[in-house]
Amino acid sequence: MAAKTLYDKLWDAHVVRSEADGTALLYIDRHLVHEVTSPQAFEGLREAGRTPWKRLANLAVPDHNVPTTDRAAGIADPISREQVDALDRNVKHFDVPYIPLADLRQGIVHVVGPEQGATLPGMTVVCGDSHTATHGAFGALAFGIGTSEVEHALATQCLLQKKSKAMLIRVNGVVGPGVTAKDIVLAIIGRIGTAGGNGYILEFAGEAIMALSMEGRMTVCNMAIEAGARAGLIAVDDTTLNYVKGRPLAPRAEHWEQAVAWWRTLHSDAGAQFDRVVEFDAAEIQPQVTWGTSPEMVVPVDGRVPDPGQEPDAVKRGGMEKALAYMGLKAGTPIADIAIDKVFIGSCTNARIEDLRAAAAVVRGKSKAANVRLALVVPGSGLVKQQAEQEGLDAIFKAAGFEWREPGCSMCLGMNEDRLAPGERCASTSNRNFEGRQGAGSRTHLVSPAMAAAAGIAGRFVDIRSL
Amino acid sequence: MEAFTVLTSPALPLDRANVDTDAIIPKQYLKSIYKSGFGQYLFDDWRYLDAGDLSVPVASRRPNSEFVLNNPLHQGAKVLLARENFGCGSSREHAVWALSDHGIRCVIAPSFADIFFNNCFKNGVLPVALPAATVEALFQAVQADPRLEVTVDLAAQQVRWSKADAAFAVDPFRKDCLLRGLDEIGLTLEHADAIKVYEAQRAKTAPWLFT
Numbered sequence A: 001m002a003a004k005t006l007y008d009k010l011w012d013a014h015v016v017r018s019e020a021d022g023t024a025l026l027y028i029d030r031h032l033v034h035e036v037t038s039p040q041a042f043e044g045l046r047e048a049g050r051t052p053w054k055r056l057a058n059l060a061v062p063d064h065n066v067p068t069t070d071r072a073a074g075i076a077d078p079i080s081r082e083q084v085d086a087l088d089r090n091v092k093h094f095d096v097p098y099i100p101l102a103d104l105r106q107g108i109v110h111v112v113g114p115e116q117g118a119t120l121p122g123m124t125v126v127c128g129d130s131h132t133a134t135h136g137a138f139g140a141l142a143f144g145i146g147t148s149e150v151e152h153a154l155a156t157q158c159l160l161q162k163k164s165k166a167m168l169i170r171v172n173g174v175v176g177p178g179v180t181a182k183d184i185v186l187a188i189i190g191r192i193g194t195a196g197g198n199g200y201i202l203e204f205a206g207e208a209i210m211a212l213s214m215e216g217r218m219t220v221c222n223m224a225i226e227a228g229a230r231a232g233l234i235a236v237d238d239t240t241l242n243y244v245k246g247r248p249l250a251p252r253a254e255h256w257e258q259a260v261a262w263w264r265t266l267h268s269d270a271g272a273q274f275d276r277v278v279e280f281d282a283a284e285i286q287p288q289v290t291w292g293t294s295p296e297m298v299v300p301v302d303g304r305v306p307d308p309g310q311e312p313d314a315v316k317r318g319g320m321e322k323a324l325a326y327m328g329l330k331a332g333t334p335i336a337d338i339a340i341d342k343v344f345i346g347s348c349t350n351a352r353i354e355d356l357r358a359a360a361a362v363v364r365g366k367s368k369a370a371n372v373r374l375a376l377v378v379p380g381s382g383l384v385k386q387q388a389e390q391e392g393l394d395a396i397f398k399a400a401g402f403e404w405r406e407p408g409c410s411m412c413l414g415m416n417e418d419r420l421a422p423g424e425r426c427a428s429t430s431n432r433n434f435e436g437r438q439g440a441g442s443r444t445h446l447v448s449p450a451m452a453a454a455a456g457i458a459g460r461f462v463d464i465r466s467l
Numbered sequence B: 001m002e003a004f005t006v007l008t009s010p011a012l013p014l015d016r017a018n019v020d021t022d023a024i025i026p027k028q029y030l031k032s033i034y035k036s037g038f039g040q041y042l043f044d045d046w047r048y049l050d051a052g053d054l055s056v057p058v059a060s061r062r063p064n065s066e067f068v069l070n071n072p073l074h075q076g077a078k079v080l081l082a083r084e085n086f087g088c089g090s091s092r093e094h095a096v097w098a099l100s101d102h103g104i105r106c107v108i109a110p111s112f113a114d115i116f117f118n119n120c121f122k123n124g125v126l127p128v129a130l131p132a133a134t135v136e137a138l139f140q141a142v143q144a145d146p147r148l149e150v151t152v153d154l155a156a157q158q159v160r161w162s163k164a165d166a167a168f169a170v171d172p173f174r175k176d177c178l179l180r181g182l183d184e185i186g187l188t189l190e191h192a193d194a195i196k197v198y199e200a201q202r203a204k205t206a207p208w209l210f211t
Ligand code: SF4
Pocket: A063, A064, A108, A109, A110, A129, A131, A347, A348, A349, A408, A409, A412, A413, A430, A431
């Protein structure tokens, strides 16, 4: 039998039927639902008189619009409330498993899924959200879908898909101290570009990737979408199995052994063919800071804001000039000279327990810089929050003048009241630095949790390795 | 879904690369729980000088006369012309709803982000990828004559303008669905038996997913 990639194995296990042209009806094992991309899908089901094909394959949780301050009074913003209320009504109407706002387990869908064992190796996982790529960290084929596909997945438990090409991204060797999963993935995007993964799924491999915890692997796969790919994948190993074991929705008893026997085969075979292979030397990766309005606009922390004048490609040059104007930066400025106004530690990229520990380790015993107006720490879920509080991380953040909030997407996209004012500059652990992402006129610099915390203490970017 | 056969219309030249879905429809509008009405917010940040949200009537806002969408020369364009990697970023389908609600039925660019590309077909919008040089020629042609009629012929898989033409590729299944305006869910449910057979099989190899 020909050597298969991990992607081939996952794909083959889920094909219900194929059209002559290669379009496949792909079976969906898990469908995660949140309040923003689902109302029109549920509406479509109702209008067509359809019901969910496999009710228990779904799991819904509100996250994008939820307040991160006291929730006792409910959601103040009427439009946000309407969306969360619509989800409440829809899950009730269709009897879909639900973690409501008031539940301790509530949080960002991409944190909650793995935490609950709703995401398992070998699954196909979809959600009306591009960062569904996150779940690929488990050796699951996970990708974001649009609202029409949300409706399609609900109604048929399947999606029509064309197979993508497969790219292997191998990060060889060991990263230096202070270099995290976030820096690895930003460095990858910096090299291959935000369109580099178009038409591909990315399998991340190599010593530096397999050395990461599940949290770190989720950070890397999370941003596969920022490299233009629909999905990221990492092979299953002991780290994966140890994380999954005992989770509420993980297989139990005799099913566990059967599951593990299959899951252990979920890696690319030796000699499997990829459409493209890109290699990185982990030792060369440094802490990264984005300077522009696309995640590919990234440099090492000891670098400088690049000069568009040096860019030969006219379209790229124009993009760089626009980005610099928007970001209020001058070419040649050392990254370490950029002062910040706010810090955001959160999002489905970096709001898991390990991320909060890394940030707290930097903050411990220090205080927020005077020029930093707000440093926000938003745990990825209620369970992450609880764990962090048990470890005393909340006290460390609060003592340093950082705010400790309730879980949700928060300032990652500012759909709730957590957002930047026009022109404000933020060191953010999220995944997108697009124009207006964190509020109209907002200026976002993407960094790792430790780098964001360090920037909050220094009031400007600092090399975490120098602390 | 509205069928797509042959479209002839002036083009709206949006001379930008990496137009992300946040730019196509900013997030404050995602709070709507309805499917229509997004057209008035298409390219909101570029199109208006002041900030808006669902509670602000657009009539009270100040349009940015510099932005191409507000140029009277391009009114009524149903074809959008853009540069590479169009539709990148968030998976929001609202981006396509905003385009189609505004009247755009076809987007021509050198390349598209995958999710956006897929979403187009589900909403009767045709994304056409043409080589960068061809897109550049189209931009120049539209610049020379803003009312230039561009014809997009799906059956023939061809874009035609002035005396030029360009062929494009399209997936045969999607092409057929678009030409006939078919609903994908109904088509899939015709294979309900195949789905059940698959589930029965899978329940043996992965029983933990079917308990
Ligand atoms: S945290 Fe940000 S990127 Fe992640 S799901 Fe929420 S809004 Fe999307």
